[in-house]
Each structure stands twice: as C-alpha cells, then as structure tokens.
Amino acid sequence: MSPNHIHHSRRGMLLLMVILMLSLFMAAGAVMLTIAARARSAARANASSSQQSASSDTVVRDALDKALMAAIRGATSGTNGSVTITGTGGTPIFENLLADKYGTSLNAQGEDLSGTNTPVVSFELENFVGSGQSLNGRVVTIVPQTSGDGDISSFRILGVLSGTTAGDVKCYLAQLPSTAPKILPQQNFNVVLNGREFTPASGTTSPESYDAYDNVNDWLAQPVLANGNVNSFGRLSYGNTYGNVSWIVSGSAQTINALSTVDNDNDGVLDGAWIPPDQVINNVQNKGSTPLPYVLPDQPSPLGGTLRFQVSYLILDLDGRINVNAAGIASGTQGSYAGTLNGPIGMGYGPADIAAPMLLSSPLTLPSSSGTYASGTAWQNMLLSGTPSTATGPSSSQRRSPPFIGRIDGRYGVNASPGLLGNDSAGNQQTSVAANAITGGTDSMYTLTLAGPNAVADLKAETRVYMTAPTAAQIAAGQITPTLNFYRPTWTADGVDDPYEVRLDTDAPRPGVPRRAAVSGSANDDSVFTLGEFETVLRANDSDASQLSQRLAAGLEDMAQRNRMTITTDSWSTPGLTGLAARKLEDYIATAIPAMTTTTYTSGSHVLSPDVAAGLRFNINRPVLSGTSAAAIGQQQEFCKGLYTLARALGVTDADAAAQWAVNVLDFRDADSTMTRFAYDTNLADGWQITTSSPVVYGAERPDIVIVETAAWRDLTTTQAQLFVNMHRPAFSALRTTGSGGTTISGTTEVPDAPLLDALGNLDLAKTHNNLASGSPIWQLRFKPASNEVVQFRALTGASGTTQTQFVAGVSGSTITTVYGPGTAPAGIPGNGYVCIHSASPTNFSIAPSVAAVAVSVTPTAFQLPTTTANVRLERLADPTQANSATNPYVPVDSASCTEITFASPASPPAWTKTQRRGPGSIGSTVPPLAQFWRQNWDTSTSGTILGTYSVSGSNPVPWFHWPNRPFISPAELALVPSGSTGTDGVLANYNFPTNSLATSTTSITVNSSTTQLGSLIIDATHVPSRFAENTLSLTGTGTAHNIVGLDKLQANHFSKWREPGRVNVNTIVSGSTVPTDNIVWATLVGGTQMTVATSGSTAQVTQNPFTPTASGSVTPATSMSQLLSLSGLANQPLARLAISSSTTLDPQDKNSYFPYVPAIRLANTATVQSNVFAIWITVRITDDSPNAPSPVTKRLFAIVDRSIPVGYLPNKDLNVRDTIRLKRYLD
Secondary structure: OOHHHHHHHHHHHHHHHHHHHHHHHHHHHHHHHHHHHHHHHHHHHHHHHHHHHHHHHHHHHHHHHHHHHHHHHOOOOOOOOOOOEEOOOOEEOOOOHHHHHHOOEEEEEEEEEEOOOOOEEEEEEOOOOOOHHHHOOOEEEEEEOOOOOOOOEEEEEEEEEEOOOOOOEEEEEEOOOOOOOOOOOOOOEEEEEEOOOOOOOOOOOOOOOOOOOOHHHOOOOEEEEEOOEEEEEEEOOOHHHHOOOOEEEOOEEEOOOOOOOEOOOOOOOOOEOOEOOHHHHHOHHHOOOOOOOOOOOOEEOOOOOEEEEEEEEEEEEOOOOEEOOOOOOOOOOOOOOOOOOOOOOOOOOOHHHOOHHHHHOOOOOOOOOOOOOOOOOHHHHHHHOEOOOOOOOOEOOEOOOOOOOOOEOOOOOOOOOOOOOOOOOOOOOOOOOOEOHHHOOOOEHHHHHOOOOOOOOOOOOOOEEEEEOOOHHHHHOOOOOOEEEEEOOOOOOOOOOOHHHOEOOOOOOOOOOOOOOOOOOOOOOOOOOOHHHHHHHHOOOOOOHHHOOOHHHHHOHHHOOOOOOOEEOOOEEOOEOOHHHHHHHHHHHHHHOHHHHHOOHHHOOOOOOHHHHOOEOEEOOOOOOOOOOHHHHHHHHHHHHHHHHHHHHOOOOOHHHHHHHHHHHHHHHOOOOOOOEEEOOOOOOOOOOOOOOOOEEEOOOOOOOEEEEEEEEEEOOOOOEEEEEEEEOOOOOEEEEEOHHHOEEEEEOOOOOHHHEOOOOOEOOOOEOOOOOOOOEOEEEEEEOOOOEEEEEEEEEOOOOOEEEEEEEEEEOOEEEEEEEEEEOOOOEOOOOEEEEEEOOOOOOEEOOOOEEEEEOOOOOOOOOOOOEEEEEEEEEOOOOOOOEOOEOEEEEEEEEEEEEEEOOOOOOOOOEEEEEOOOOOOOOOOOHHHOOOOOOEEEEEEOOEEOOOOOOOOOOOOEOOOOOOOOOOHHHHHHOOOOOOOOOOOOOOOOOOOOOHHHOOOEEEEOOEEEEHHHHHHHOEEOOOOOEOOEEEOOOOOHHHHHOOHHHOHHHEEEOOOEEOOEEHHHOOEEOOOOHHHHHHHHHOOOOOEEEEEOOEEEEEOOOOOOOOOOOOOOOOOOHHHHHHOOOOOOOOOOEEOOOOOOOOOHHHOEOOHHHHHHHHHHHHEEOOOOEEEEEEEEEEEEOOOOOOOOEEEEEEEEEEOOOOOOOOOOOOOOHHHHEEEEEEEO
C-alpha cells in the first residue's frame, strides 16, 4: 500500500467519526428537546391540576361559605343588606334572611355592664335619641371593643329607664340560657340594636309581618308536589327579583328571566337559577370586568386570568311542616270513638292536637268518622320505640329502600313516656299537677293554667267534645238545654305523662342515636329526633346519605320520600309582639305614656303588664290565684290592669268598656263564682293611680239562675196589688263519658261553685255568705230600685222551726233599716228546677205544682211593683264568701220587664197575660240562634194565668251558655267573652252571638298609615304560651333588677325564652294536586275535618289550605294571626266560624257557641304566619377564563339555619350570625 493511499484512508475515518459525533449530538439534542417538551407539558398539567385542586377545596369551600353568609346576613352594605348588588351604587336587590326578619339595625355605644351572673343584665346605652321604650323586646348585641374582652353576645331587652347620664338610657336585658356560655366584656363595648322582628318600621312596610310564597319573600322557593314527590317549582329562590335585574351583557343592560337550570338538592328536579346567568358569564365582552349583579366577586386566577363565581340557591321553609318531635299525642293512638258524634279529636291545646299519625298511614287516608287513624304501627314506633317494617325494595314512591337497623328508640325513649315516667313534679313542666309553692302552696300549674277539678282540659289530645239532645228522661225532668259531652276512650290523669313534658328547647339533650341504654326508675330518657337525623331524609338522594344518622329515615319506613317535604324536627315561632299590633303599641308608648321611662315596677305606678312592656304578647293564662288573700287580690288586679291597659293602648277609647271586658275575661277563666272587683285608672299618661274615687266594675259569671216569667196585677178600687217572679235553674248537664257511643258516665263537670250550693248540690237561695243567720244573704230580688226594696233569701228560723225569707226595705250598704216578713224560705233548687217568688195569698195567678212557691209577707206593704211598668232584678253578692259591704255589693245577674194588669173591681181585665222569656218553641226571630233564651228578650203578652215550666222537644233545646270557668284553650276563645256590663241589667241584657267581645270588634284603627280592626289587634297582641317543658325560664329568687322590670308580677316566676316549638306556617305549606297525599299537612293541622265556615256573610267549605296555592305565588297570604284565624285571604275579616245548620236536627255547632270557633281555637295554638328555620342548598360554579384553564368546577353545600336564635344583625357583618347555623355540610 502506498503512503498516499494510507493518508486518504485516515482522512475518511476522521470524517466518518465527525459525522458520527454530529449525529450523536443531534440525537442527544432531540432527546433533550423531547424531555423539555414533556417537562413543559407536565408542568402545565401540574399547574392546571393544582389550580383545579385549589378551586375544588380551599377556594370552593370559601366561596360556598361566603354564599351562605350572604343569604343569612347579606354580602354588601346597604339599607337592609343583600345577597348581591346591582350597578356601582351598591343598591341591595336580594333580601337576606335577617333583613327579612329585623329590617334595619342601629349601631351604638354601651358601658357599665352589671349583673353578668344573673338572669337580668343591665347596661347604659349612650346618647340614645328617641323613646327608650321602643327598644323593649328587641334583640341587642354586645360587641367587645377590645380583642379578648369577652364574647359577642345577644340578649332581649326587658325594659328601659332613664340613665345616670343625661342622654343615656339604662337597658335591662334577659340573659336566656344557651348551649354556649357567654363571657361578657369588662370594658366599654359597641352595641347593635336590631329592628323589631316581623314589624314594619314606623312609616314603612318592611320588614313584613309574615313569610309566604310571594314577591316580598322572594328568597323562598316553592316546591309543587305530585303524589307526594317534588314535581316542579312554582317559585325559585330569588326568582322574581331575578327578572327585575338589569344584567350587563355585551355592554348593555338586559332582562333575563330566572330559568331552572340547577338541581341543588340532587333529586332530579331543577330547582335553581345561576346568579349571574350563563349569558353574563360566557359573554366575551364581559370578560375582564366584574359582572353585575353578583353574589361573590371575581378574584385572580393563578393561571393569569379571572375566577368567576356563579351561585344557585334553594331555600326551603321548614316551619311549614309537621314537627315530628312536637306533633301528635303521647300514646300513639287515641283508641275507638265509634258511636260518638263526628268532630275533631283533641280540643286544640297545642301541637299534640295535630293529627300526625295521618302522615304515616299507608295508604294515606283521612280519619274515619270514628276518629281513628289508619297509621298501623309506624307512628307508634316513632313515639314509643319499636322495630320498623322492612321494605321490599325501591318503588316509584320510594326511590331508595329505607334503612333497616332493627329496633329504634322513639322520641319518648325506652320507657315510652314523655318526660319523667310517672313523675309530674318537675319545676320545668308547664303542665305539672304537683303543688307549686310559688303559686300559693296548694295550686299546681295545671289547675292555674289548664283546668281545675270542675273543668276538662285535654293535653293528651284524646277528647272529643260534642252535644247531644236531651233524652226523654231529661225532658221529663224539665231539661231545656242539650247535654255537653266530653268523651275519651279511657279517662286518665291528663297532666301526668302528657306530650308537653318532652323538652324541645335548645339546651335539651338530643342523643341522636338509634338506641339508648335503658334508664333506671323514672329518669328522663326522651330521645327526640335531631337535625342530623332529619338531614338523612332531606338529602336522601345524595351518595353519602347511607353514611348519615338513620333512625328517623328508618322510622318513616317506605314513606320517607313521601314525607320529605311534609315533616321537620325543628320549627320555632315567636311569642313576641309583631306586626301592626307591635307597631301600634310602640307608637302609643312613645306618645301617650311618656312617664314609662321614669316609672319602675317597684313604684306600683307602672302601666303596662311586664310581659307586654318587654315586647311579648299578653299571656291570658297567666297564673292567677282565686280567693280573697292579699296575694290573690294582687294577682287579680295585675291581670285585669294588664289586659285593660293593653286594650287602651291598642285603640279602645271607652275606658269603661275596656275595664269591663278585662274583668270579664278573668272571670270567664277562673274557677270560682266570685264577680271580681276591678278599680281602674282612666288617665294612663301620668302612671297608674287608684284612689277611693276611681271607677269600679265587677266581672260576670255564668247565670246559674235566670228569670223566666213575671206577672203583676193591681186593683184600682181596693189598691190591692200582687207580683209574681218565676225563676229557672238550667241544668247545665256536662258529662265526662266513655264506652261505646259515650254511654258510660265517668263524672260531671262545669257544675256551679260550692258556695252557691247546699249539701245535696242544689242551688240554695237561702244561703248566706257564712252559712249563719247573721250572715249576708247571697241572693236577693230587687223589685223597687228607687226605694231600694228587695226580697232577701235568708235562712231565719221561725216559730214553727221553718226557715223563712226576709222582705227588706232601705238597704244601705250592709245596714238593713227595715225588715218585713217573714215569709216562707225556698228549698234548694235542683238542676232544671223552678221557683216562683210571689205575694202572699196569691189570686188571679197561680203557680204550677212543679214550681216551688215562695210567699213574701204582705205586712205592712205588699210585694208589688212601684209603677205600672218596671223591671225586677235578680242580684247576687259579688263574692258569695264575704259579707255585703261597699266593696262587695249585690251585682245584677238578670233583669226582667214586668207590666201590671190594672182593673177596677168588680170588673175584670179584658185578658190575663204574663211576661215570658222567649224559650223553646217561642224563639223570637230577632235574636241570633246561639243567643236565644239567654238574651233578655221578652214576650210581654203571653196568655195564661199559671206560672209554670217550659215544654221542650229533643230537637229544639235552647243553646248552651258557654262559660267554662277554666283557663283559655287559645286566644281565639276571647271571642266568646262578652264585654257587656254587669250594671243595672246584667251581662244578659245584650247577650249576643257573635258576642260583643273586644276580640271581635270591627272598630277601625289606624296603624302606620294602614287601617285594621280593633279585634284583629287584640287577637294579635294576646296569646297562650306553649305548654312544652322548659319553654320558659324559671327564675329562682328575686332581686332589684327583677323587680324593676316587673318579673315579680308574673306569677310562678316563669318568663318566656322567646322561642316556641311546633307551630306550622300556613303560608308555606307545600302542596300539590293529588288529594289527599299532597294536602296532607293542612289536613293534619285541622284534624282531618272538612270545614264549612261562614266568612263575610257567606258560607264556604275549606277543604284545602286557603293561603297557599298549588303552583304560582300566593297573592293572599295570612299576614297576621288574626287573618290566619279568619281563614280568609282578605284583611279585616272576623274569626272563621263553622256554619250553623238551619236544619232541625241537632248538630254540635248548632247549640253551643264554642263549636263554631273550634277551627280558630285549634289553629291559634298550632299555626303561625312566620318562619324561622330553613334548609338551604347552595351550588357554586367557578369558571376560570385563563388560557388552557380546566373545565368549570361545581360544588354544593347544605345547611339548616334557625333565625329564631337571637343574633346581632348588620349587613355584611358576621358578628355572632354563625350561631344561627345549626348544621352545615360540604357536599360532593
């Protein structure tokens, strides 16, 4: 090989190596490029993933929480707060829950907090302008100015007096129990004063006094049912306001209607709209600028763009439902009512009267005429414990099989008894039958607030009340009234182990477990259902439902889905003054009683009742002792004064009428026969001042004996004259019955008071106050008013050893100036009996053998009329246990006109006639049917000369006189208390039906530029408190602060906690088109009855809720309790009354004035027009407009909010608002 050849070969190898190296570098570069590209992609993916993760967790949860708080207390500042804003001015357009309840609030400064460890706290409110009394009853929140100086705490204002510094006022607060102890500040603090709840501010219409499916409550969604399931929505949350917003799209304002595009609760039915709508979010020209309105503002995205938030709400009312912890009776089933007359079971004492077993009847049916409910064992398991039935699997009415967890505890726990088994002495029981030392030592809360031994109450909702015609035997005995029947399958102690012994208050224990260990003895093992257990029913369609508490869902068996929109475990209403009644009272205090800010209750010159002054409705069942002890008289006067001044404050200008009605209300409800004396002050502006010259009225009692006939004659020739007065004692046959058809009599009730009776139970006209001859006669007949001449029935012993009467002339106070007589004394008058008082040696008229005759001596002056035509009056000692005196006078019970037949002997008159009270068979057409016989309505030309008895048929007895002498069932019963005077003619002079009660007055009253009626204001300003245990605060001991605000005036030391469980808001009941399934809540509320009511002069059948339409928004909701009780969509209507039949057959409502008001009496304790507890679903969708951003993220939240819990409210301020959130859960 040549050298040249070797040289060229080496150069080729070198070139090859260079090429190989270059190729290697190129390959390495390619690999590096690939790695870099992949790293870049991985980094971008990681960044995207990180952003998506952040949106799903931290960002989304923060957004959901802010959206919830926006719904509760608003998201921006404004006049009343809002959920969102519009434009740059920040004008609120979507109302929040607290603004809807409280309206506006005030900021202030406070100092000198004292009494932090007592039930009554006080502080000085600095530089307050306005009437201090306008603050009473409102929620005040103390906010520490320094971090760590105590908690933010809310209270109720009980009273306000002038402060120690000019311009300041001193506020006294109720420190109510709560689950979280309060640490109050030691230094000066800020104060937030909420507006008065559900009461329009002066000169405005907001906040409104009610909650309903209408445009002023636009936040509330309205589901529509079809066969028990949600089928659609008549209203979306914020749906109406949504369509009135100017949404910015492509730079211009547009109107976009709310469309159901979101399924917030995951049940397959679209129930919400996006705020803002998709058109706003997706519009290109809107990118980079915040869309208005919004709930949550935009925020920067880590990817360089913007995160935009859309929110959808589903807010459902839980107070328009049946509370399974409060509704229904304690025993689970009422038993058999076969053979009794049809009518609702239960007298309407509270939520226990709600026919809750109907919810779990399968198939769902209304009650039969026998009154039983086809609920099987399901409802009994819910109450008394048991093993729910197993399910066969999902069905069209139950998408998920109900859980089977074996035996469950009912709400009354293992011992199946509410409260302490067999133990009714606990002080926290409002229905206790145990003697209560605070009330006087011998009386119990049951006897003072429900019924004594001579009346029937019905806590256990087991009583059916009805009338029956007098039997043939009763007619033969002279009975002219029907018989009042109180039927129960079994008569047991009503106040022992009654359904109201269960504790539902916030501080009560709620174990929330399927089963608890058995307790020993009579310990309380109640196990009411919790919100956590209710959540399982509400969220049955979510994937995690099986992981939630299952007891309630198991107890509902295969009816859980059907009851998803009909039941709740928590519902709360307020006993506070609200609406126009509160507005009227607050305005009156500010203008007519300026002295209230300088008058304490210890001075005795206070005007308003302490509960009314503290912003509560007047308790018409406040414990009041009977008798003449100093304590009893003080309580009686305080009660009458409180009701009298309330009536005056609400617009009654006639002081005498207000005083008479107030004392009649007390005597209607107390157990004795005393006609209570009430002295009153007509000028309230300078405080309460009673002197010896103050006007006085006396209360009315049931007329146990009435005048039925009079006759008189005068011989002008001989000047001889005679007078005859025939009187009748109606039987008032009231029976406790049981057995088949109520044929077994368990006892009598509503009998006359013992001081009026003899040892045999007969009415004793000859009785004296002390049962001695020297005592004051209880009864007298006044026949010459001008000369004060009366016949007194006094048990004197004559020469023959018989008792006699006195003929008295010139009675002055307790001094008898002249006594004539004696005559024969009347024997005791049995029920259905008659007695005729007549001149001695009667001629021209005679007395029937069946009528007891009492002759009055004619020496030296005849028993005769003073003039040709005059009135005779039957009078009774106001207090039959005390001697006659200036303060215990004889009070008219009845009065009758009498006209003498005059003639000159020996000629005879053309005809002998007598004056007769129109009774059976002689009813005058001018008297309403239920006032007939009792009103003083006389036939002055009845032929005949025999004073005898009425003849009566079983089909047409006279009506029952309703005067039960027991505390009120509900405020609706006030409509039955006449305001008629006991003056010269007695309460029967103008007795009527409807009565002339102030509670039914149609007098127009102007409030806040609105016109309402006096009767409506009276109903709205009074109440009977809830009977549930621990519903009130039991105050132990007294103190200066207690007495200043008058808590010592409220007997039994029970003071309201301002929250009452179990009522149903009639405006928010969910309904549908399938009967009876979709109307079951209304049916259970009214006891399943189909009511035919008379309203506005017409008659209509109320078979469905008159306030809630099926689909579209309600245009006629009940705005007040009085309107609710009218069952009318119109304002200023009377209380609804069952229509009175015109047939001759005896229906219950035909012969007793109580029965027409049964629906109103019941609803007044079981229904409301306001709501406080809501289930809220929120869906948030987050859209990122960054390049290569991930898809929008959607997450949900579920919460239950209870705004009955007092918190401070300022728009967009948290304060202690989170206390209202009872349950919160992030979903998905």
